[in-house]
Amino acid sequence: MTGAVTTGAAPAGEKRDRPLVRIRGLRKSFGGHLVLDGIDLDVREGEVTVLLGPSGSGKSTLLRCVNHLERPDAGFVELGGEIVGYRPGRGRLHELRARSLTRQRAQVGMVFQQFNLFPHLTVLENITEAPVAVRGVPRKEAAARARTLLERVGLAGRENSYPRQMSGGQQQRVAIARALAMEPRLLLFDEPTSALDPELVGDVLAVMRDLAVSGMTMIVVTHEIGFAREVADTVAFLDGGRIIESGTPADVLADPRHPRARAFLSAVL
Numbered sequence: 001m002t003g004a005v006t007t008g009a010a011p012a013g014e015k016r017d018r019p020l021v022r023i024r025g026l027r028k029s030f031g032g033h034l035v036l037d038g039i040d041l042d043v044r045e046g047e048v049t050v051l052l053g054p055s056g057s058g059k060s061t062l063l064r065c066v067n068h069l070e071r072p073d074a075g076f077v078e079l080g081g082e083i084v085g086y087r088p089g090r091g092r093l094h095e096l097r098a099r100s101l102t103r104q105r106a107q108v109g110m111v112f113q114q115f116n117l118f119p120h121l122t123v124l125e126n127i128t129e130a131p132v133a134v135r136g137v138p139r140k141e142a143a144a145r146a147r148t149l150l151e152r153v154g155l156a157g158r159e160n161s162y163p164r165q166m167s168g169g170q171q172q173r174v175a176i177a178r179a180l181a182m183e184p185r186l187l188l189f190d191e192p193t194s195a196l197d198p199e200l201v202g203d204v205l206a207v208m209r210d211l212a213v214s215g216m217t218m219i220v221v222t223h224e225i226g227f228a229r230e231v232a233d234t235v236a237f238l239d240g241g242r243i244i245e246s247g248t249p250a251d252v253l254a255d256p257r258h259p260r261a262r263a264f265l266s267a268v269l
């Protein structure tokens with residue numbers, strides 16, 4: 001890729017072992033309120049990391065830093081060896097210009113609590129919009145791929161529906177198909193089932209589970225402990241802008257050591 005930025009010439013072996021996402025010393029404040037207080041986190045290719053933590057602990061801000069929707073005050077996020085949002089030059093980092101940032105963000109798909117589909121576009125148009133506009137994929141090719149993705153999320157044949165004609169769970173699955181249409185290296189989910197009626201949650205979680213099994217790298221903010229237990233490779237607890245505990249679901253969910261992690265778990269279980 002032209003303009004690719006690396007943070008150091010790692011030997012081939014080391015590069016292969018390097019996590020896809022490397023977060024180091026990430027800090028972010030809003031008007032004097034420290035929201036991320038030195039986050040370190042690695043996510044390896046093909047792994048699923050679930051972020052748990054109380055409201056206001058910084059989970060959304062952390063996800064937003066991963067694709068530079070928020071600018072960190074200190075520290076960095078690295079994706080595939082490139083620092084997100086910046087390029088090095090003359091001994092310091094320079095923020096990427098819009099076009100380069102768009103190209104970098106195209107590697108990261110994001111799925112929000114409130115689906116954020118375009119209401120005036122059909123399902124097919126919602127899914128093909130970005131590949132056509134951002135990546136220059138021919139419209140026909142984008143449409144064919146969108147149909148395959150709709151099958152994958154259990155919505156074959158719904159391409160001409162409008163978002164308002166679908167349930168929340170169906171809309172969220174369209175949002176997942178839309179994110180996949182950009183062929184991202186990483187998917188971020190911010191409480192993807194929190195706005196859904198309980199009976200619609202399972203279908204969305206099933207699609208996410210399939211993605212995980214297929215090898216997609218994902219960071220998922222959720223309160224669905226069952227999903228974390230079954231699907232996550234790593235569970236990390238955020239509290240007050242810090243990761244207070246992390247490890248395998250078997251370790252962290254069965255027997256959290258930190259009192260605040262324990263309190264959070266007993267509140268959501």
Ligand code: ADP
Pocket residue numbers: 030035053054055056057058059060061062
């Ligand atoms: P979580 O997703 O864990 O609930 P957030 O990352 O959304 O937490 O928010 C963490 C804290 O940062 C909250 O106190 C929130 O009010 C504050 N915050 C988040 N975004 C902004 C912003 N753009 N401006 C000011 N404060 C913000």
Ligand code: MG
Pocket residue numbers: 059060061190
């Ligand atoms: Mg949030």
